[in-house]
Every structure is written in C-alpha cells, then in structure tokens.
Amino acid sequence: MTGRFYKALGVVLVLYSLIYGLLTTVPDLPIIEQSIRNLFYHVSMWFAMVAMMAGSFGNAIGFLRSDHLKKDQRSVSLAETGMLFAFLGLFTGMMWAKFTWGAWWTNDPKLNGSAITILIYLAYFVLRNGTEEPRKKARISAVYNIFAFVMMIVFIGILPRMTDSLHPGNGGNPGFNSYDLDNRLRLVFYPAVVGWIFVGTWIASLRYRIKNFSK
C-alpha cells in the first residue's frame, strides 16, 4: 500500500472541510449571506481540476519526451478525474449563481471559460476513442492535451481578468481578500483545496490501475 499517508490526509481534510465548513461562523454579507460557505465546496473543485489537468499536462510532456506508454495512461486518468471535478465545479457553481445572481447560467467570462474547457477536454476523449494504434494515439492525444491545457489557462485564468465579470475580484467587484474574515474562511478553504487534490490523485491512481488491470 503506497502513499497511505496522503490518502488518509486527503480523506481527513475533505471530511474536515465538509463538516467544519457548515459549523464555522461566516461573515454576514448582504445577498451572499450563508451561501458564502459554498466557497469551500465550489472553488476547491476548480483548484482540484486545474491540479489534475496540470498533472495530465505534465504526463503528456513526459510521454512525448520518453515514449513510455505508462505516462500516457497516467495522463488520461488524471484528465478524466479533472473532468469529474469540472462537472462538480459547474454544478456547485450553478447552484451558487441561482441563489446570488438569480440565474442558473449567466454570460460571464468565467462561466464561458469553464464551459469551453469542458468542451475541449470532451474533444480530447473523442480524439482518444477515434484512434486505434496505442503509440500513435498516445502521441497525438499528448499533443492535443498540451495545446488544450495552455489554452485552458488562457481561458479561465487570463481572459476573464481582462473583461468584466460577476465573480469576486473582477470588473469592480471586490475580491474575497477584501471580505475581512479571511482567516476564518481560509482555515477551511485551504485544507479543502489540499484535501480534494489528494483525493483526486487517489481517484486518478485507481483509474490508472484499473486500466492496466483490464488490459
């Protein structure tokens, strides 16, 4: 049993953030009110997704350099797990949007960025399913993966900052840092991010092993 420590730590941190996130006191802000607790559940999903996709990207580069099919398997397992977090982030975000902005979906640059990201990675899976020969498939999809990851960073990290957004920290909205409390929120938020990244890594490693097993 390798990496028992990080798995245990991941589970503990996730449980802590799920439970203590509901119990802790939060700042009383207009409109957002108690829904600010969604910070722990929604934002940590995107952090976990970016971490998974970054792992997938790193393994794709590793494959192109070394030609080990193992790296390709790792890369796709991580991308699949990242996709799971993307959908979870989307759903938690939609709920939050409904209760604070009044609509399930708005024409917000960050929402568009995440929708495009999901489309790109779905295209990546379509590409993988359409190719037979494993080495060729690995090489071609690694090329697309690298391209996709860089574009994803541009879409969700750079473009939204240039335009107005409803999200905190954009277009005249105050960032979360200006909500005084920080320290109370941070105490749950950072452990949640770390915990989900560990749990995600665990899920990806299980997928990787199942893939090898079924071959």
Add this chain to the structure above:
Amino acid sequence: MSKIGPLIQRYAKQELRNSNAIFSLGLYLVGITYLTYLLSGQNTADSTWNTLLWIVIFFGAIHQTSRSFEFESGDYFFYYQSIAGPRETIVAKLIYNSLYLLVLSITAWALFTLFYGNAVYNPLIFALGLALGCIGFSAILTLANGIAERSGKNATLSSILAIPLTIPLLKIVSAINIQAMVGAPLEEVREMIGSLFALDLAIGLLAYLLFPYLWQD
C-alpha cells in the same frame, strides 16, 4: 528554413491547379452572404452585421483548413517528409493558411460591403483585427487538422477539436471589430489588439513546438 518559400509556392500552385476547390469556396462565400442578406434585410444592426460576417468567415476557414493536409495523406506523406522537415512544414503551412484566410476574410468583407453597404467606420483597425484573427485561426485550425489527419481521416474530428479552441479568439476579434465599426480610436482598442497579438504568438509557438510530434509515423 530556406525551404519555406518554395514550400509555400508549392502549396499555392497545388491550390491553383485544383481550381474546383477555389471555385467552390468562392461560391460558398457569395451564396452564404446573399442568403444572410435575403434573410436579415438591409438594415442590420452593427452587432448583427459583425456576427454574420464572422460566421461566414468562420465556416469558410473551417472548410478551407480542413483541406490543409489533403495532399500529405497516404504515400505522399513520405514524399513530403523527405523534402522538408517538420519545422519548415509547419511554418510554411501557417504562413500559407494565414494568407489564404486573410484573402478569404477580405473577400467576405468586400461582399458584405457590397450587399449591406459599408458599416465600418475605421477600416484600418478592422483590417488589423481581421489579420490578427486570421493568424490565430490558421494556427489553431492547422494544428487541429494535423491531429485529425494523423489520427485517421475523420473529417468531423478536426472541427470538434478546433471549435472550442477558437471561441475565445473569435470573442476578442469580434470585440475589436465592433469597436472599429463604431469608430473607436486606436488608444481604446490598443489593449485588446495587444492581447490578441500575444494570444496569436502563444498559439503559433505551441503549434511550432508540437507539430514535429505529429509529423512522424
């Protein structure tokens, strides 16, 4: 790198010989522009004009670049591989496709002006937006088409791969063009043009670095 010029000449010659392709692209442009004109009438708002123009250019570009590696398939792949390296090939393809898309989009612009009348107040900025957009398009679409081609000739695959990647580029370009249509001065769009240029540079560099991994068997 000295082979880039001859390669571009070769692509252009191939295209000119294949006059059927040029003719069908031209017919598409005229037909679709006239169709949108019939449906939307003469008095379109600026944003509608711009959206229609970009839809026409977008599908024209998808159609044109989907033939990027038409001549490099099958046995000819080995021939082309022997006459030029991957770096030269991708640079030549990017330049050739950018120029081709530029001609395509200027033709579409001219046709729109013919049917709808001139809606652009500041043609210089508009043209700059078009040119930068074409460079970015050509890089994304060429790479996506290369991927689709190497993975086994799935015609729809290249659109599936390319369309989500082009959305942000389209958004920036059409924002610049809207500004050019209403006559905003250069200072107001400078930042957007700068970011479009940076995005083009990043996409082009990625295509240049990644293409050698596709261009092998």
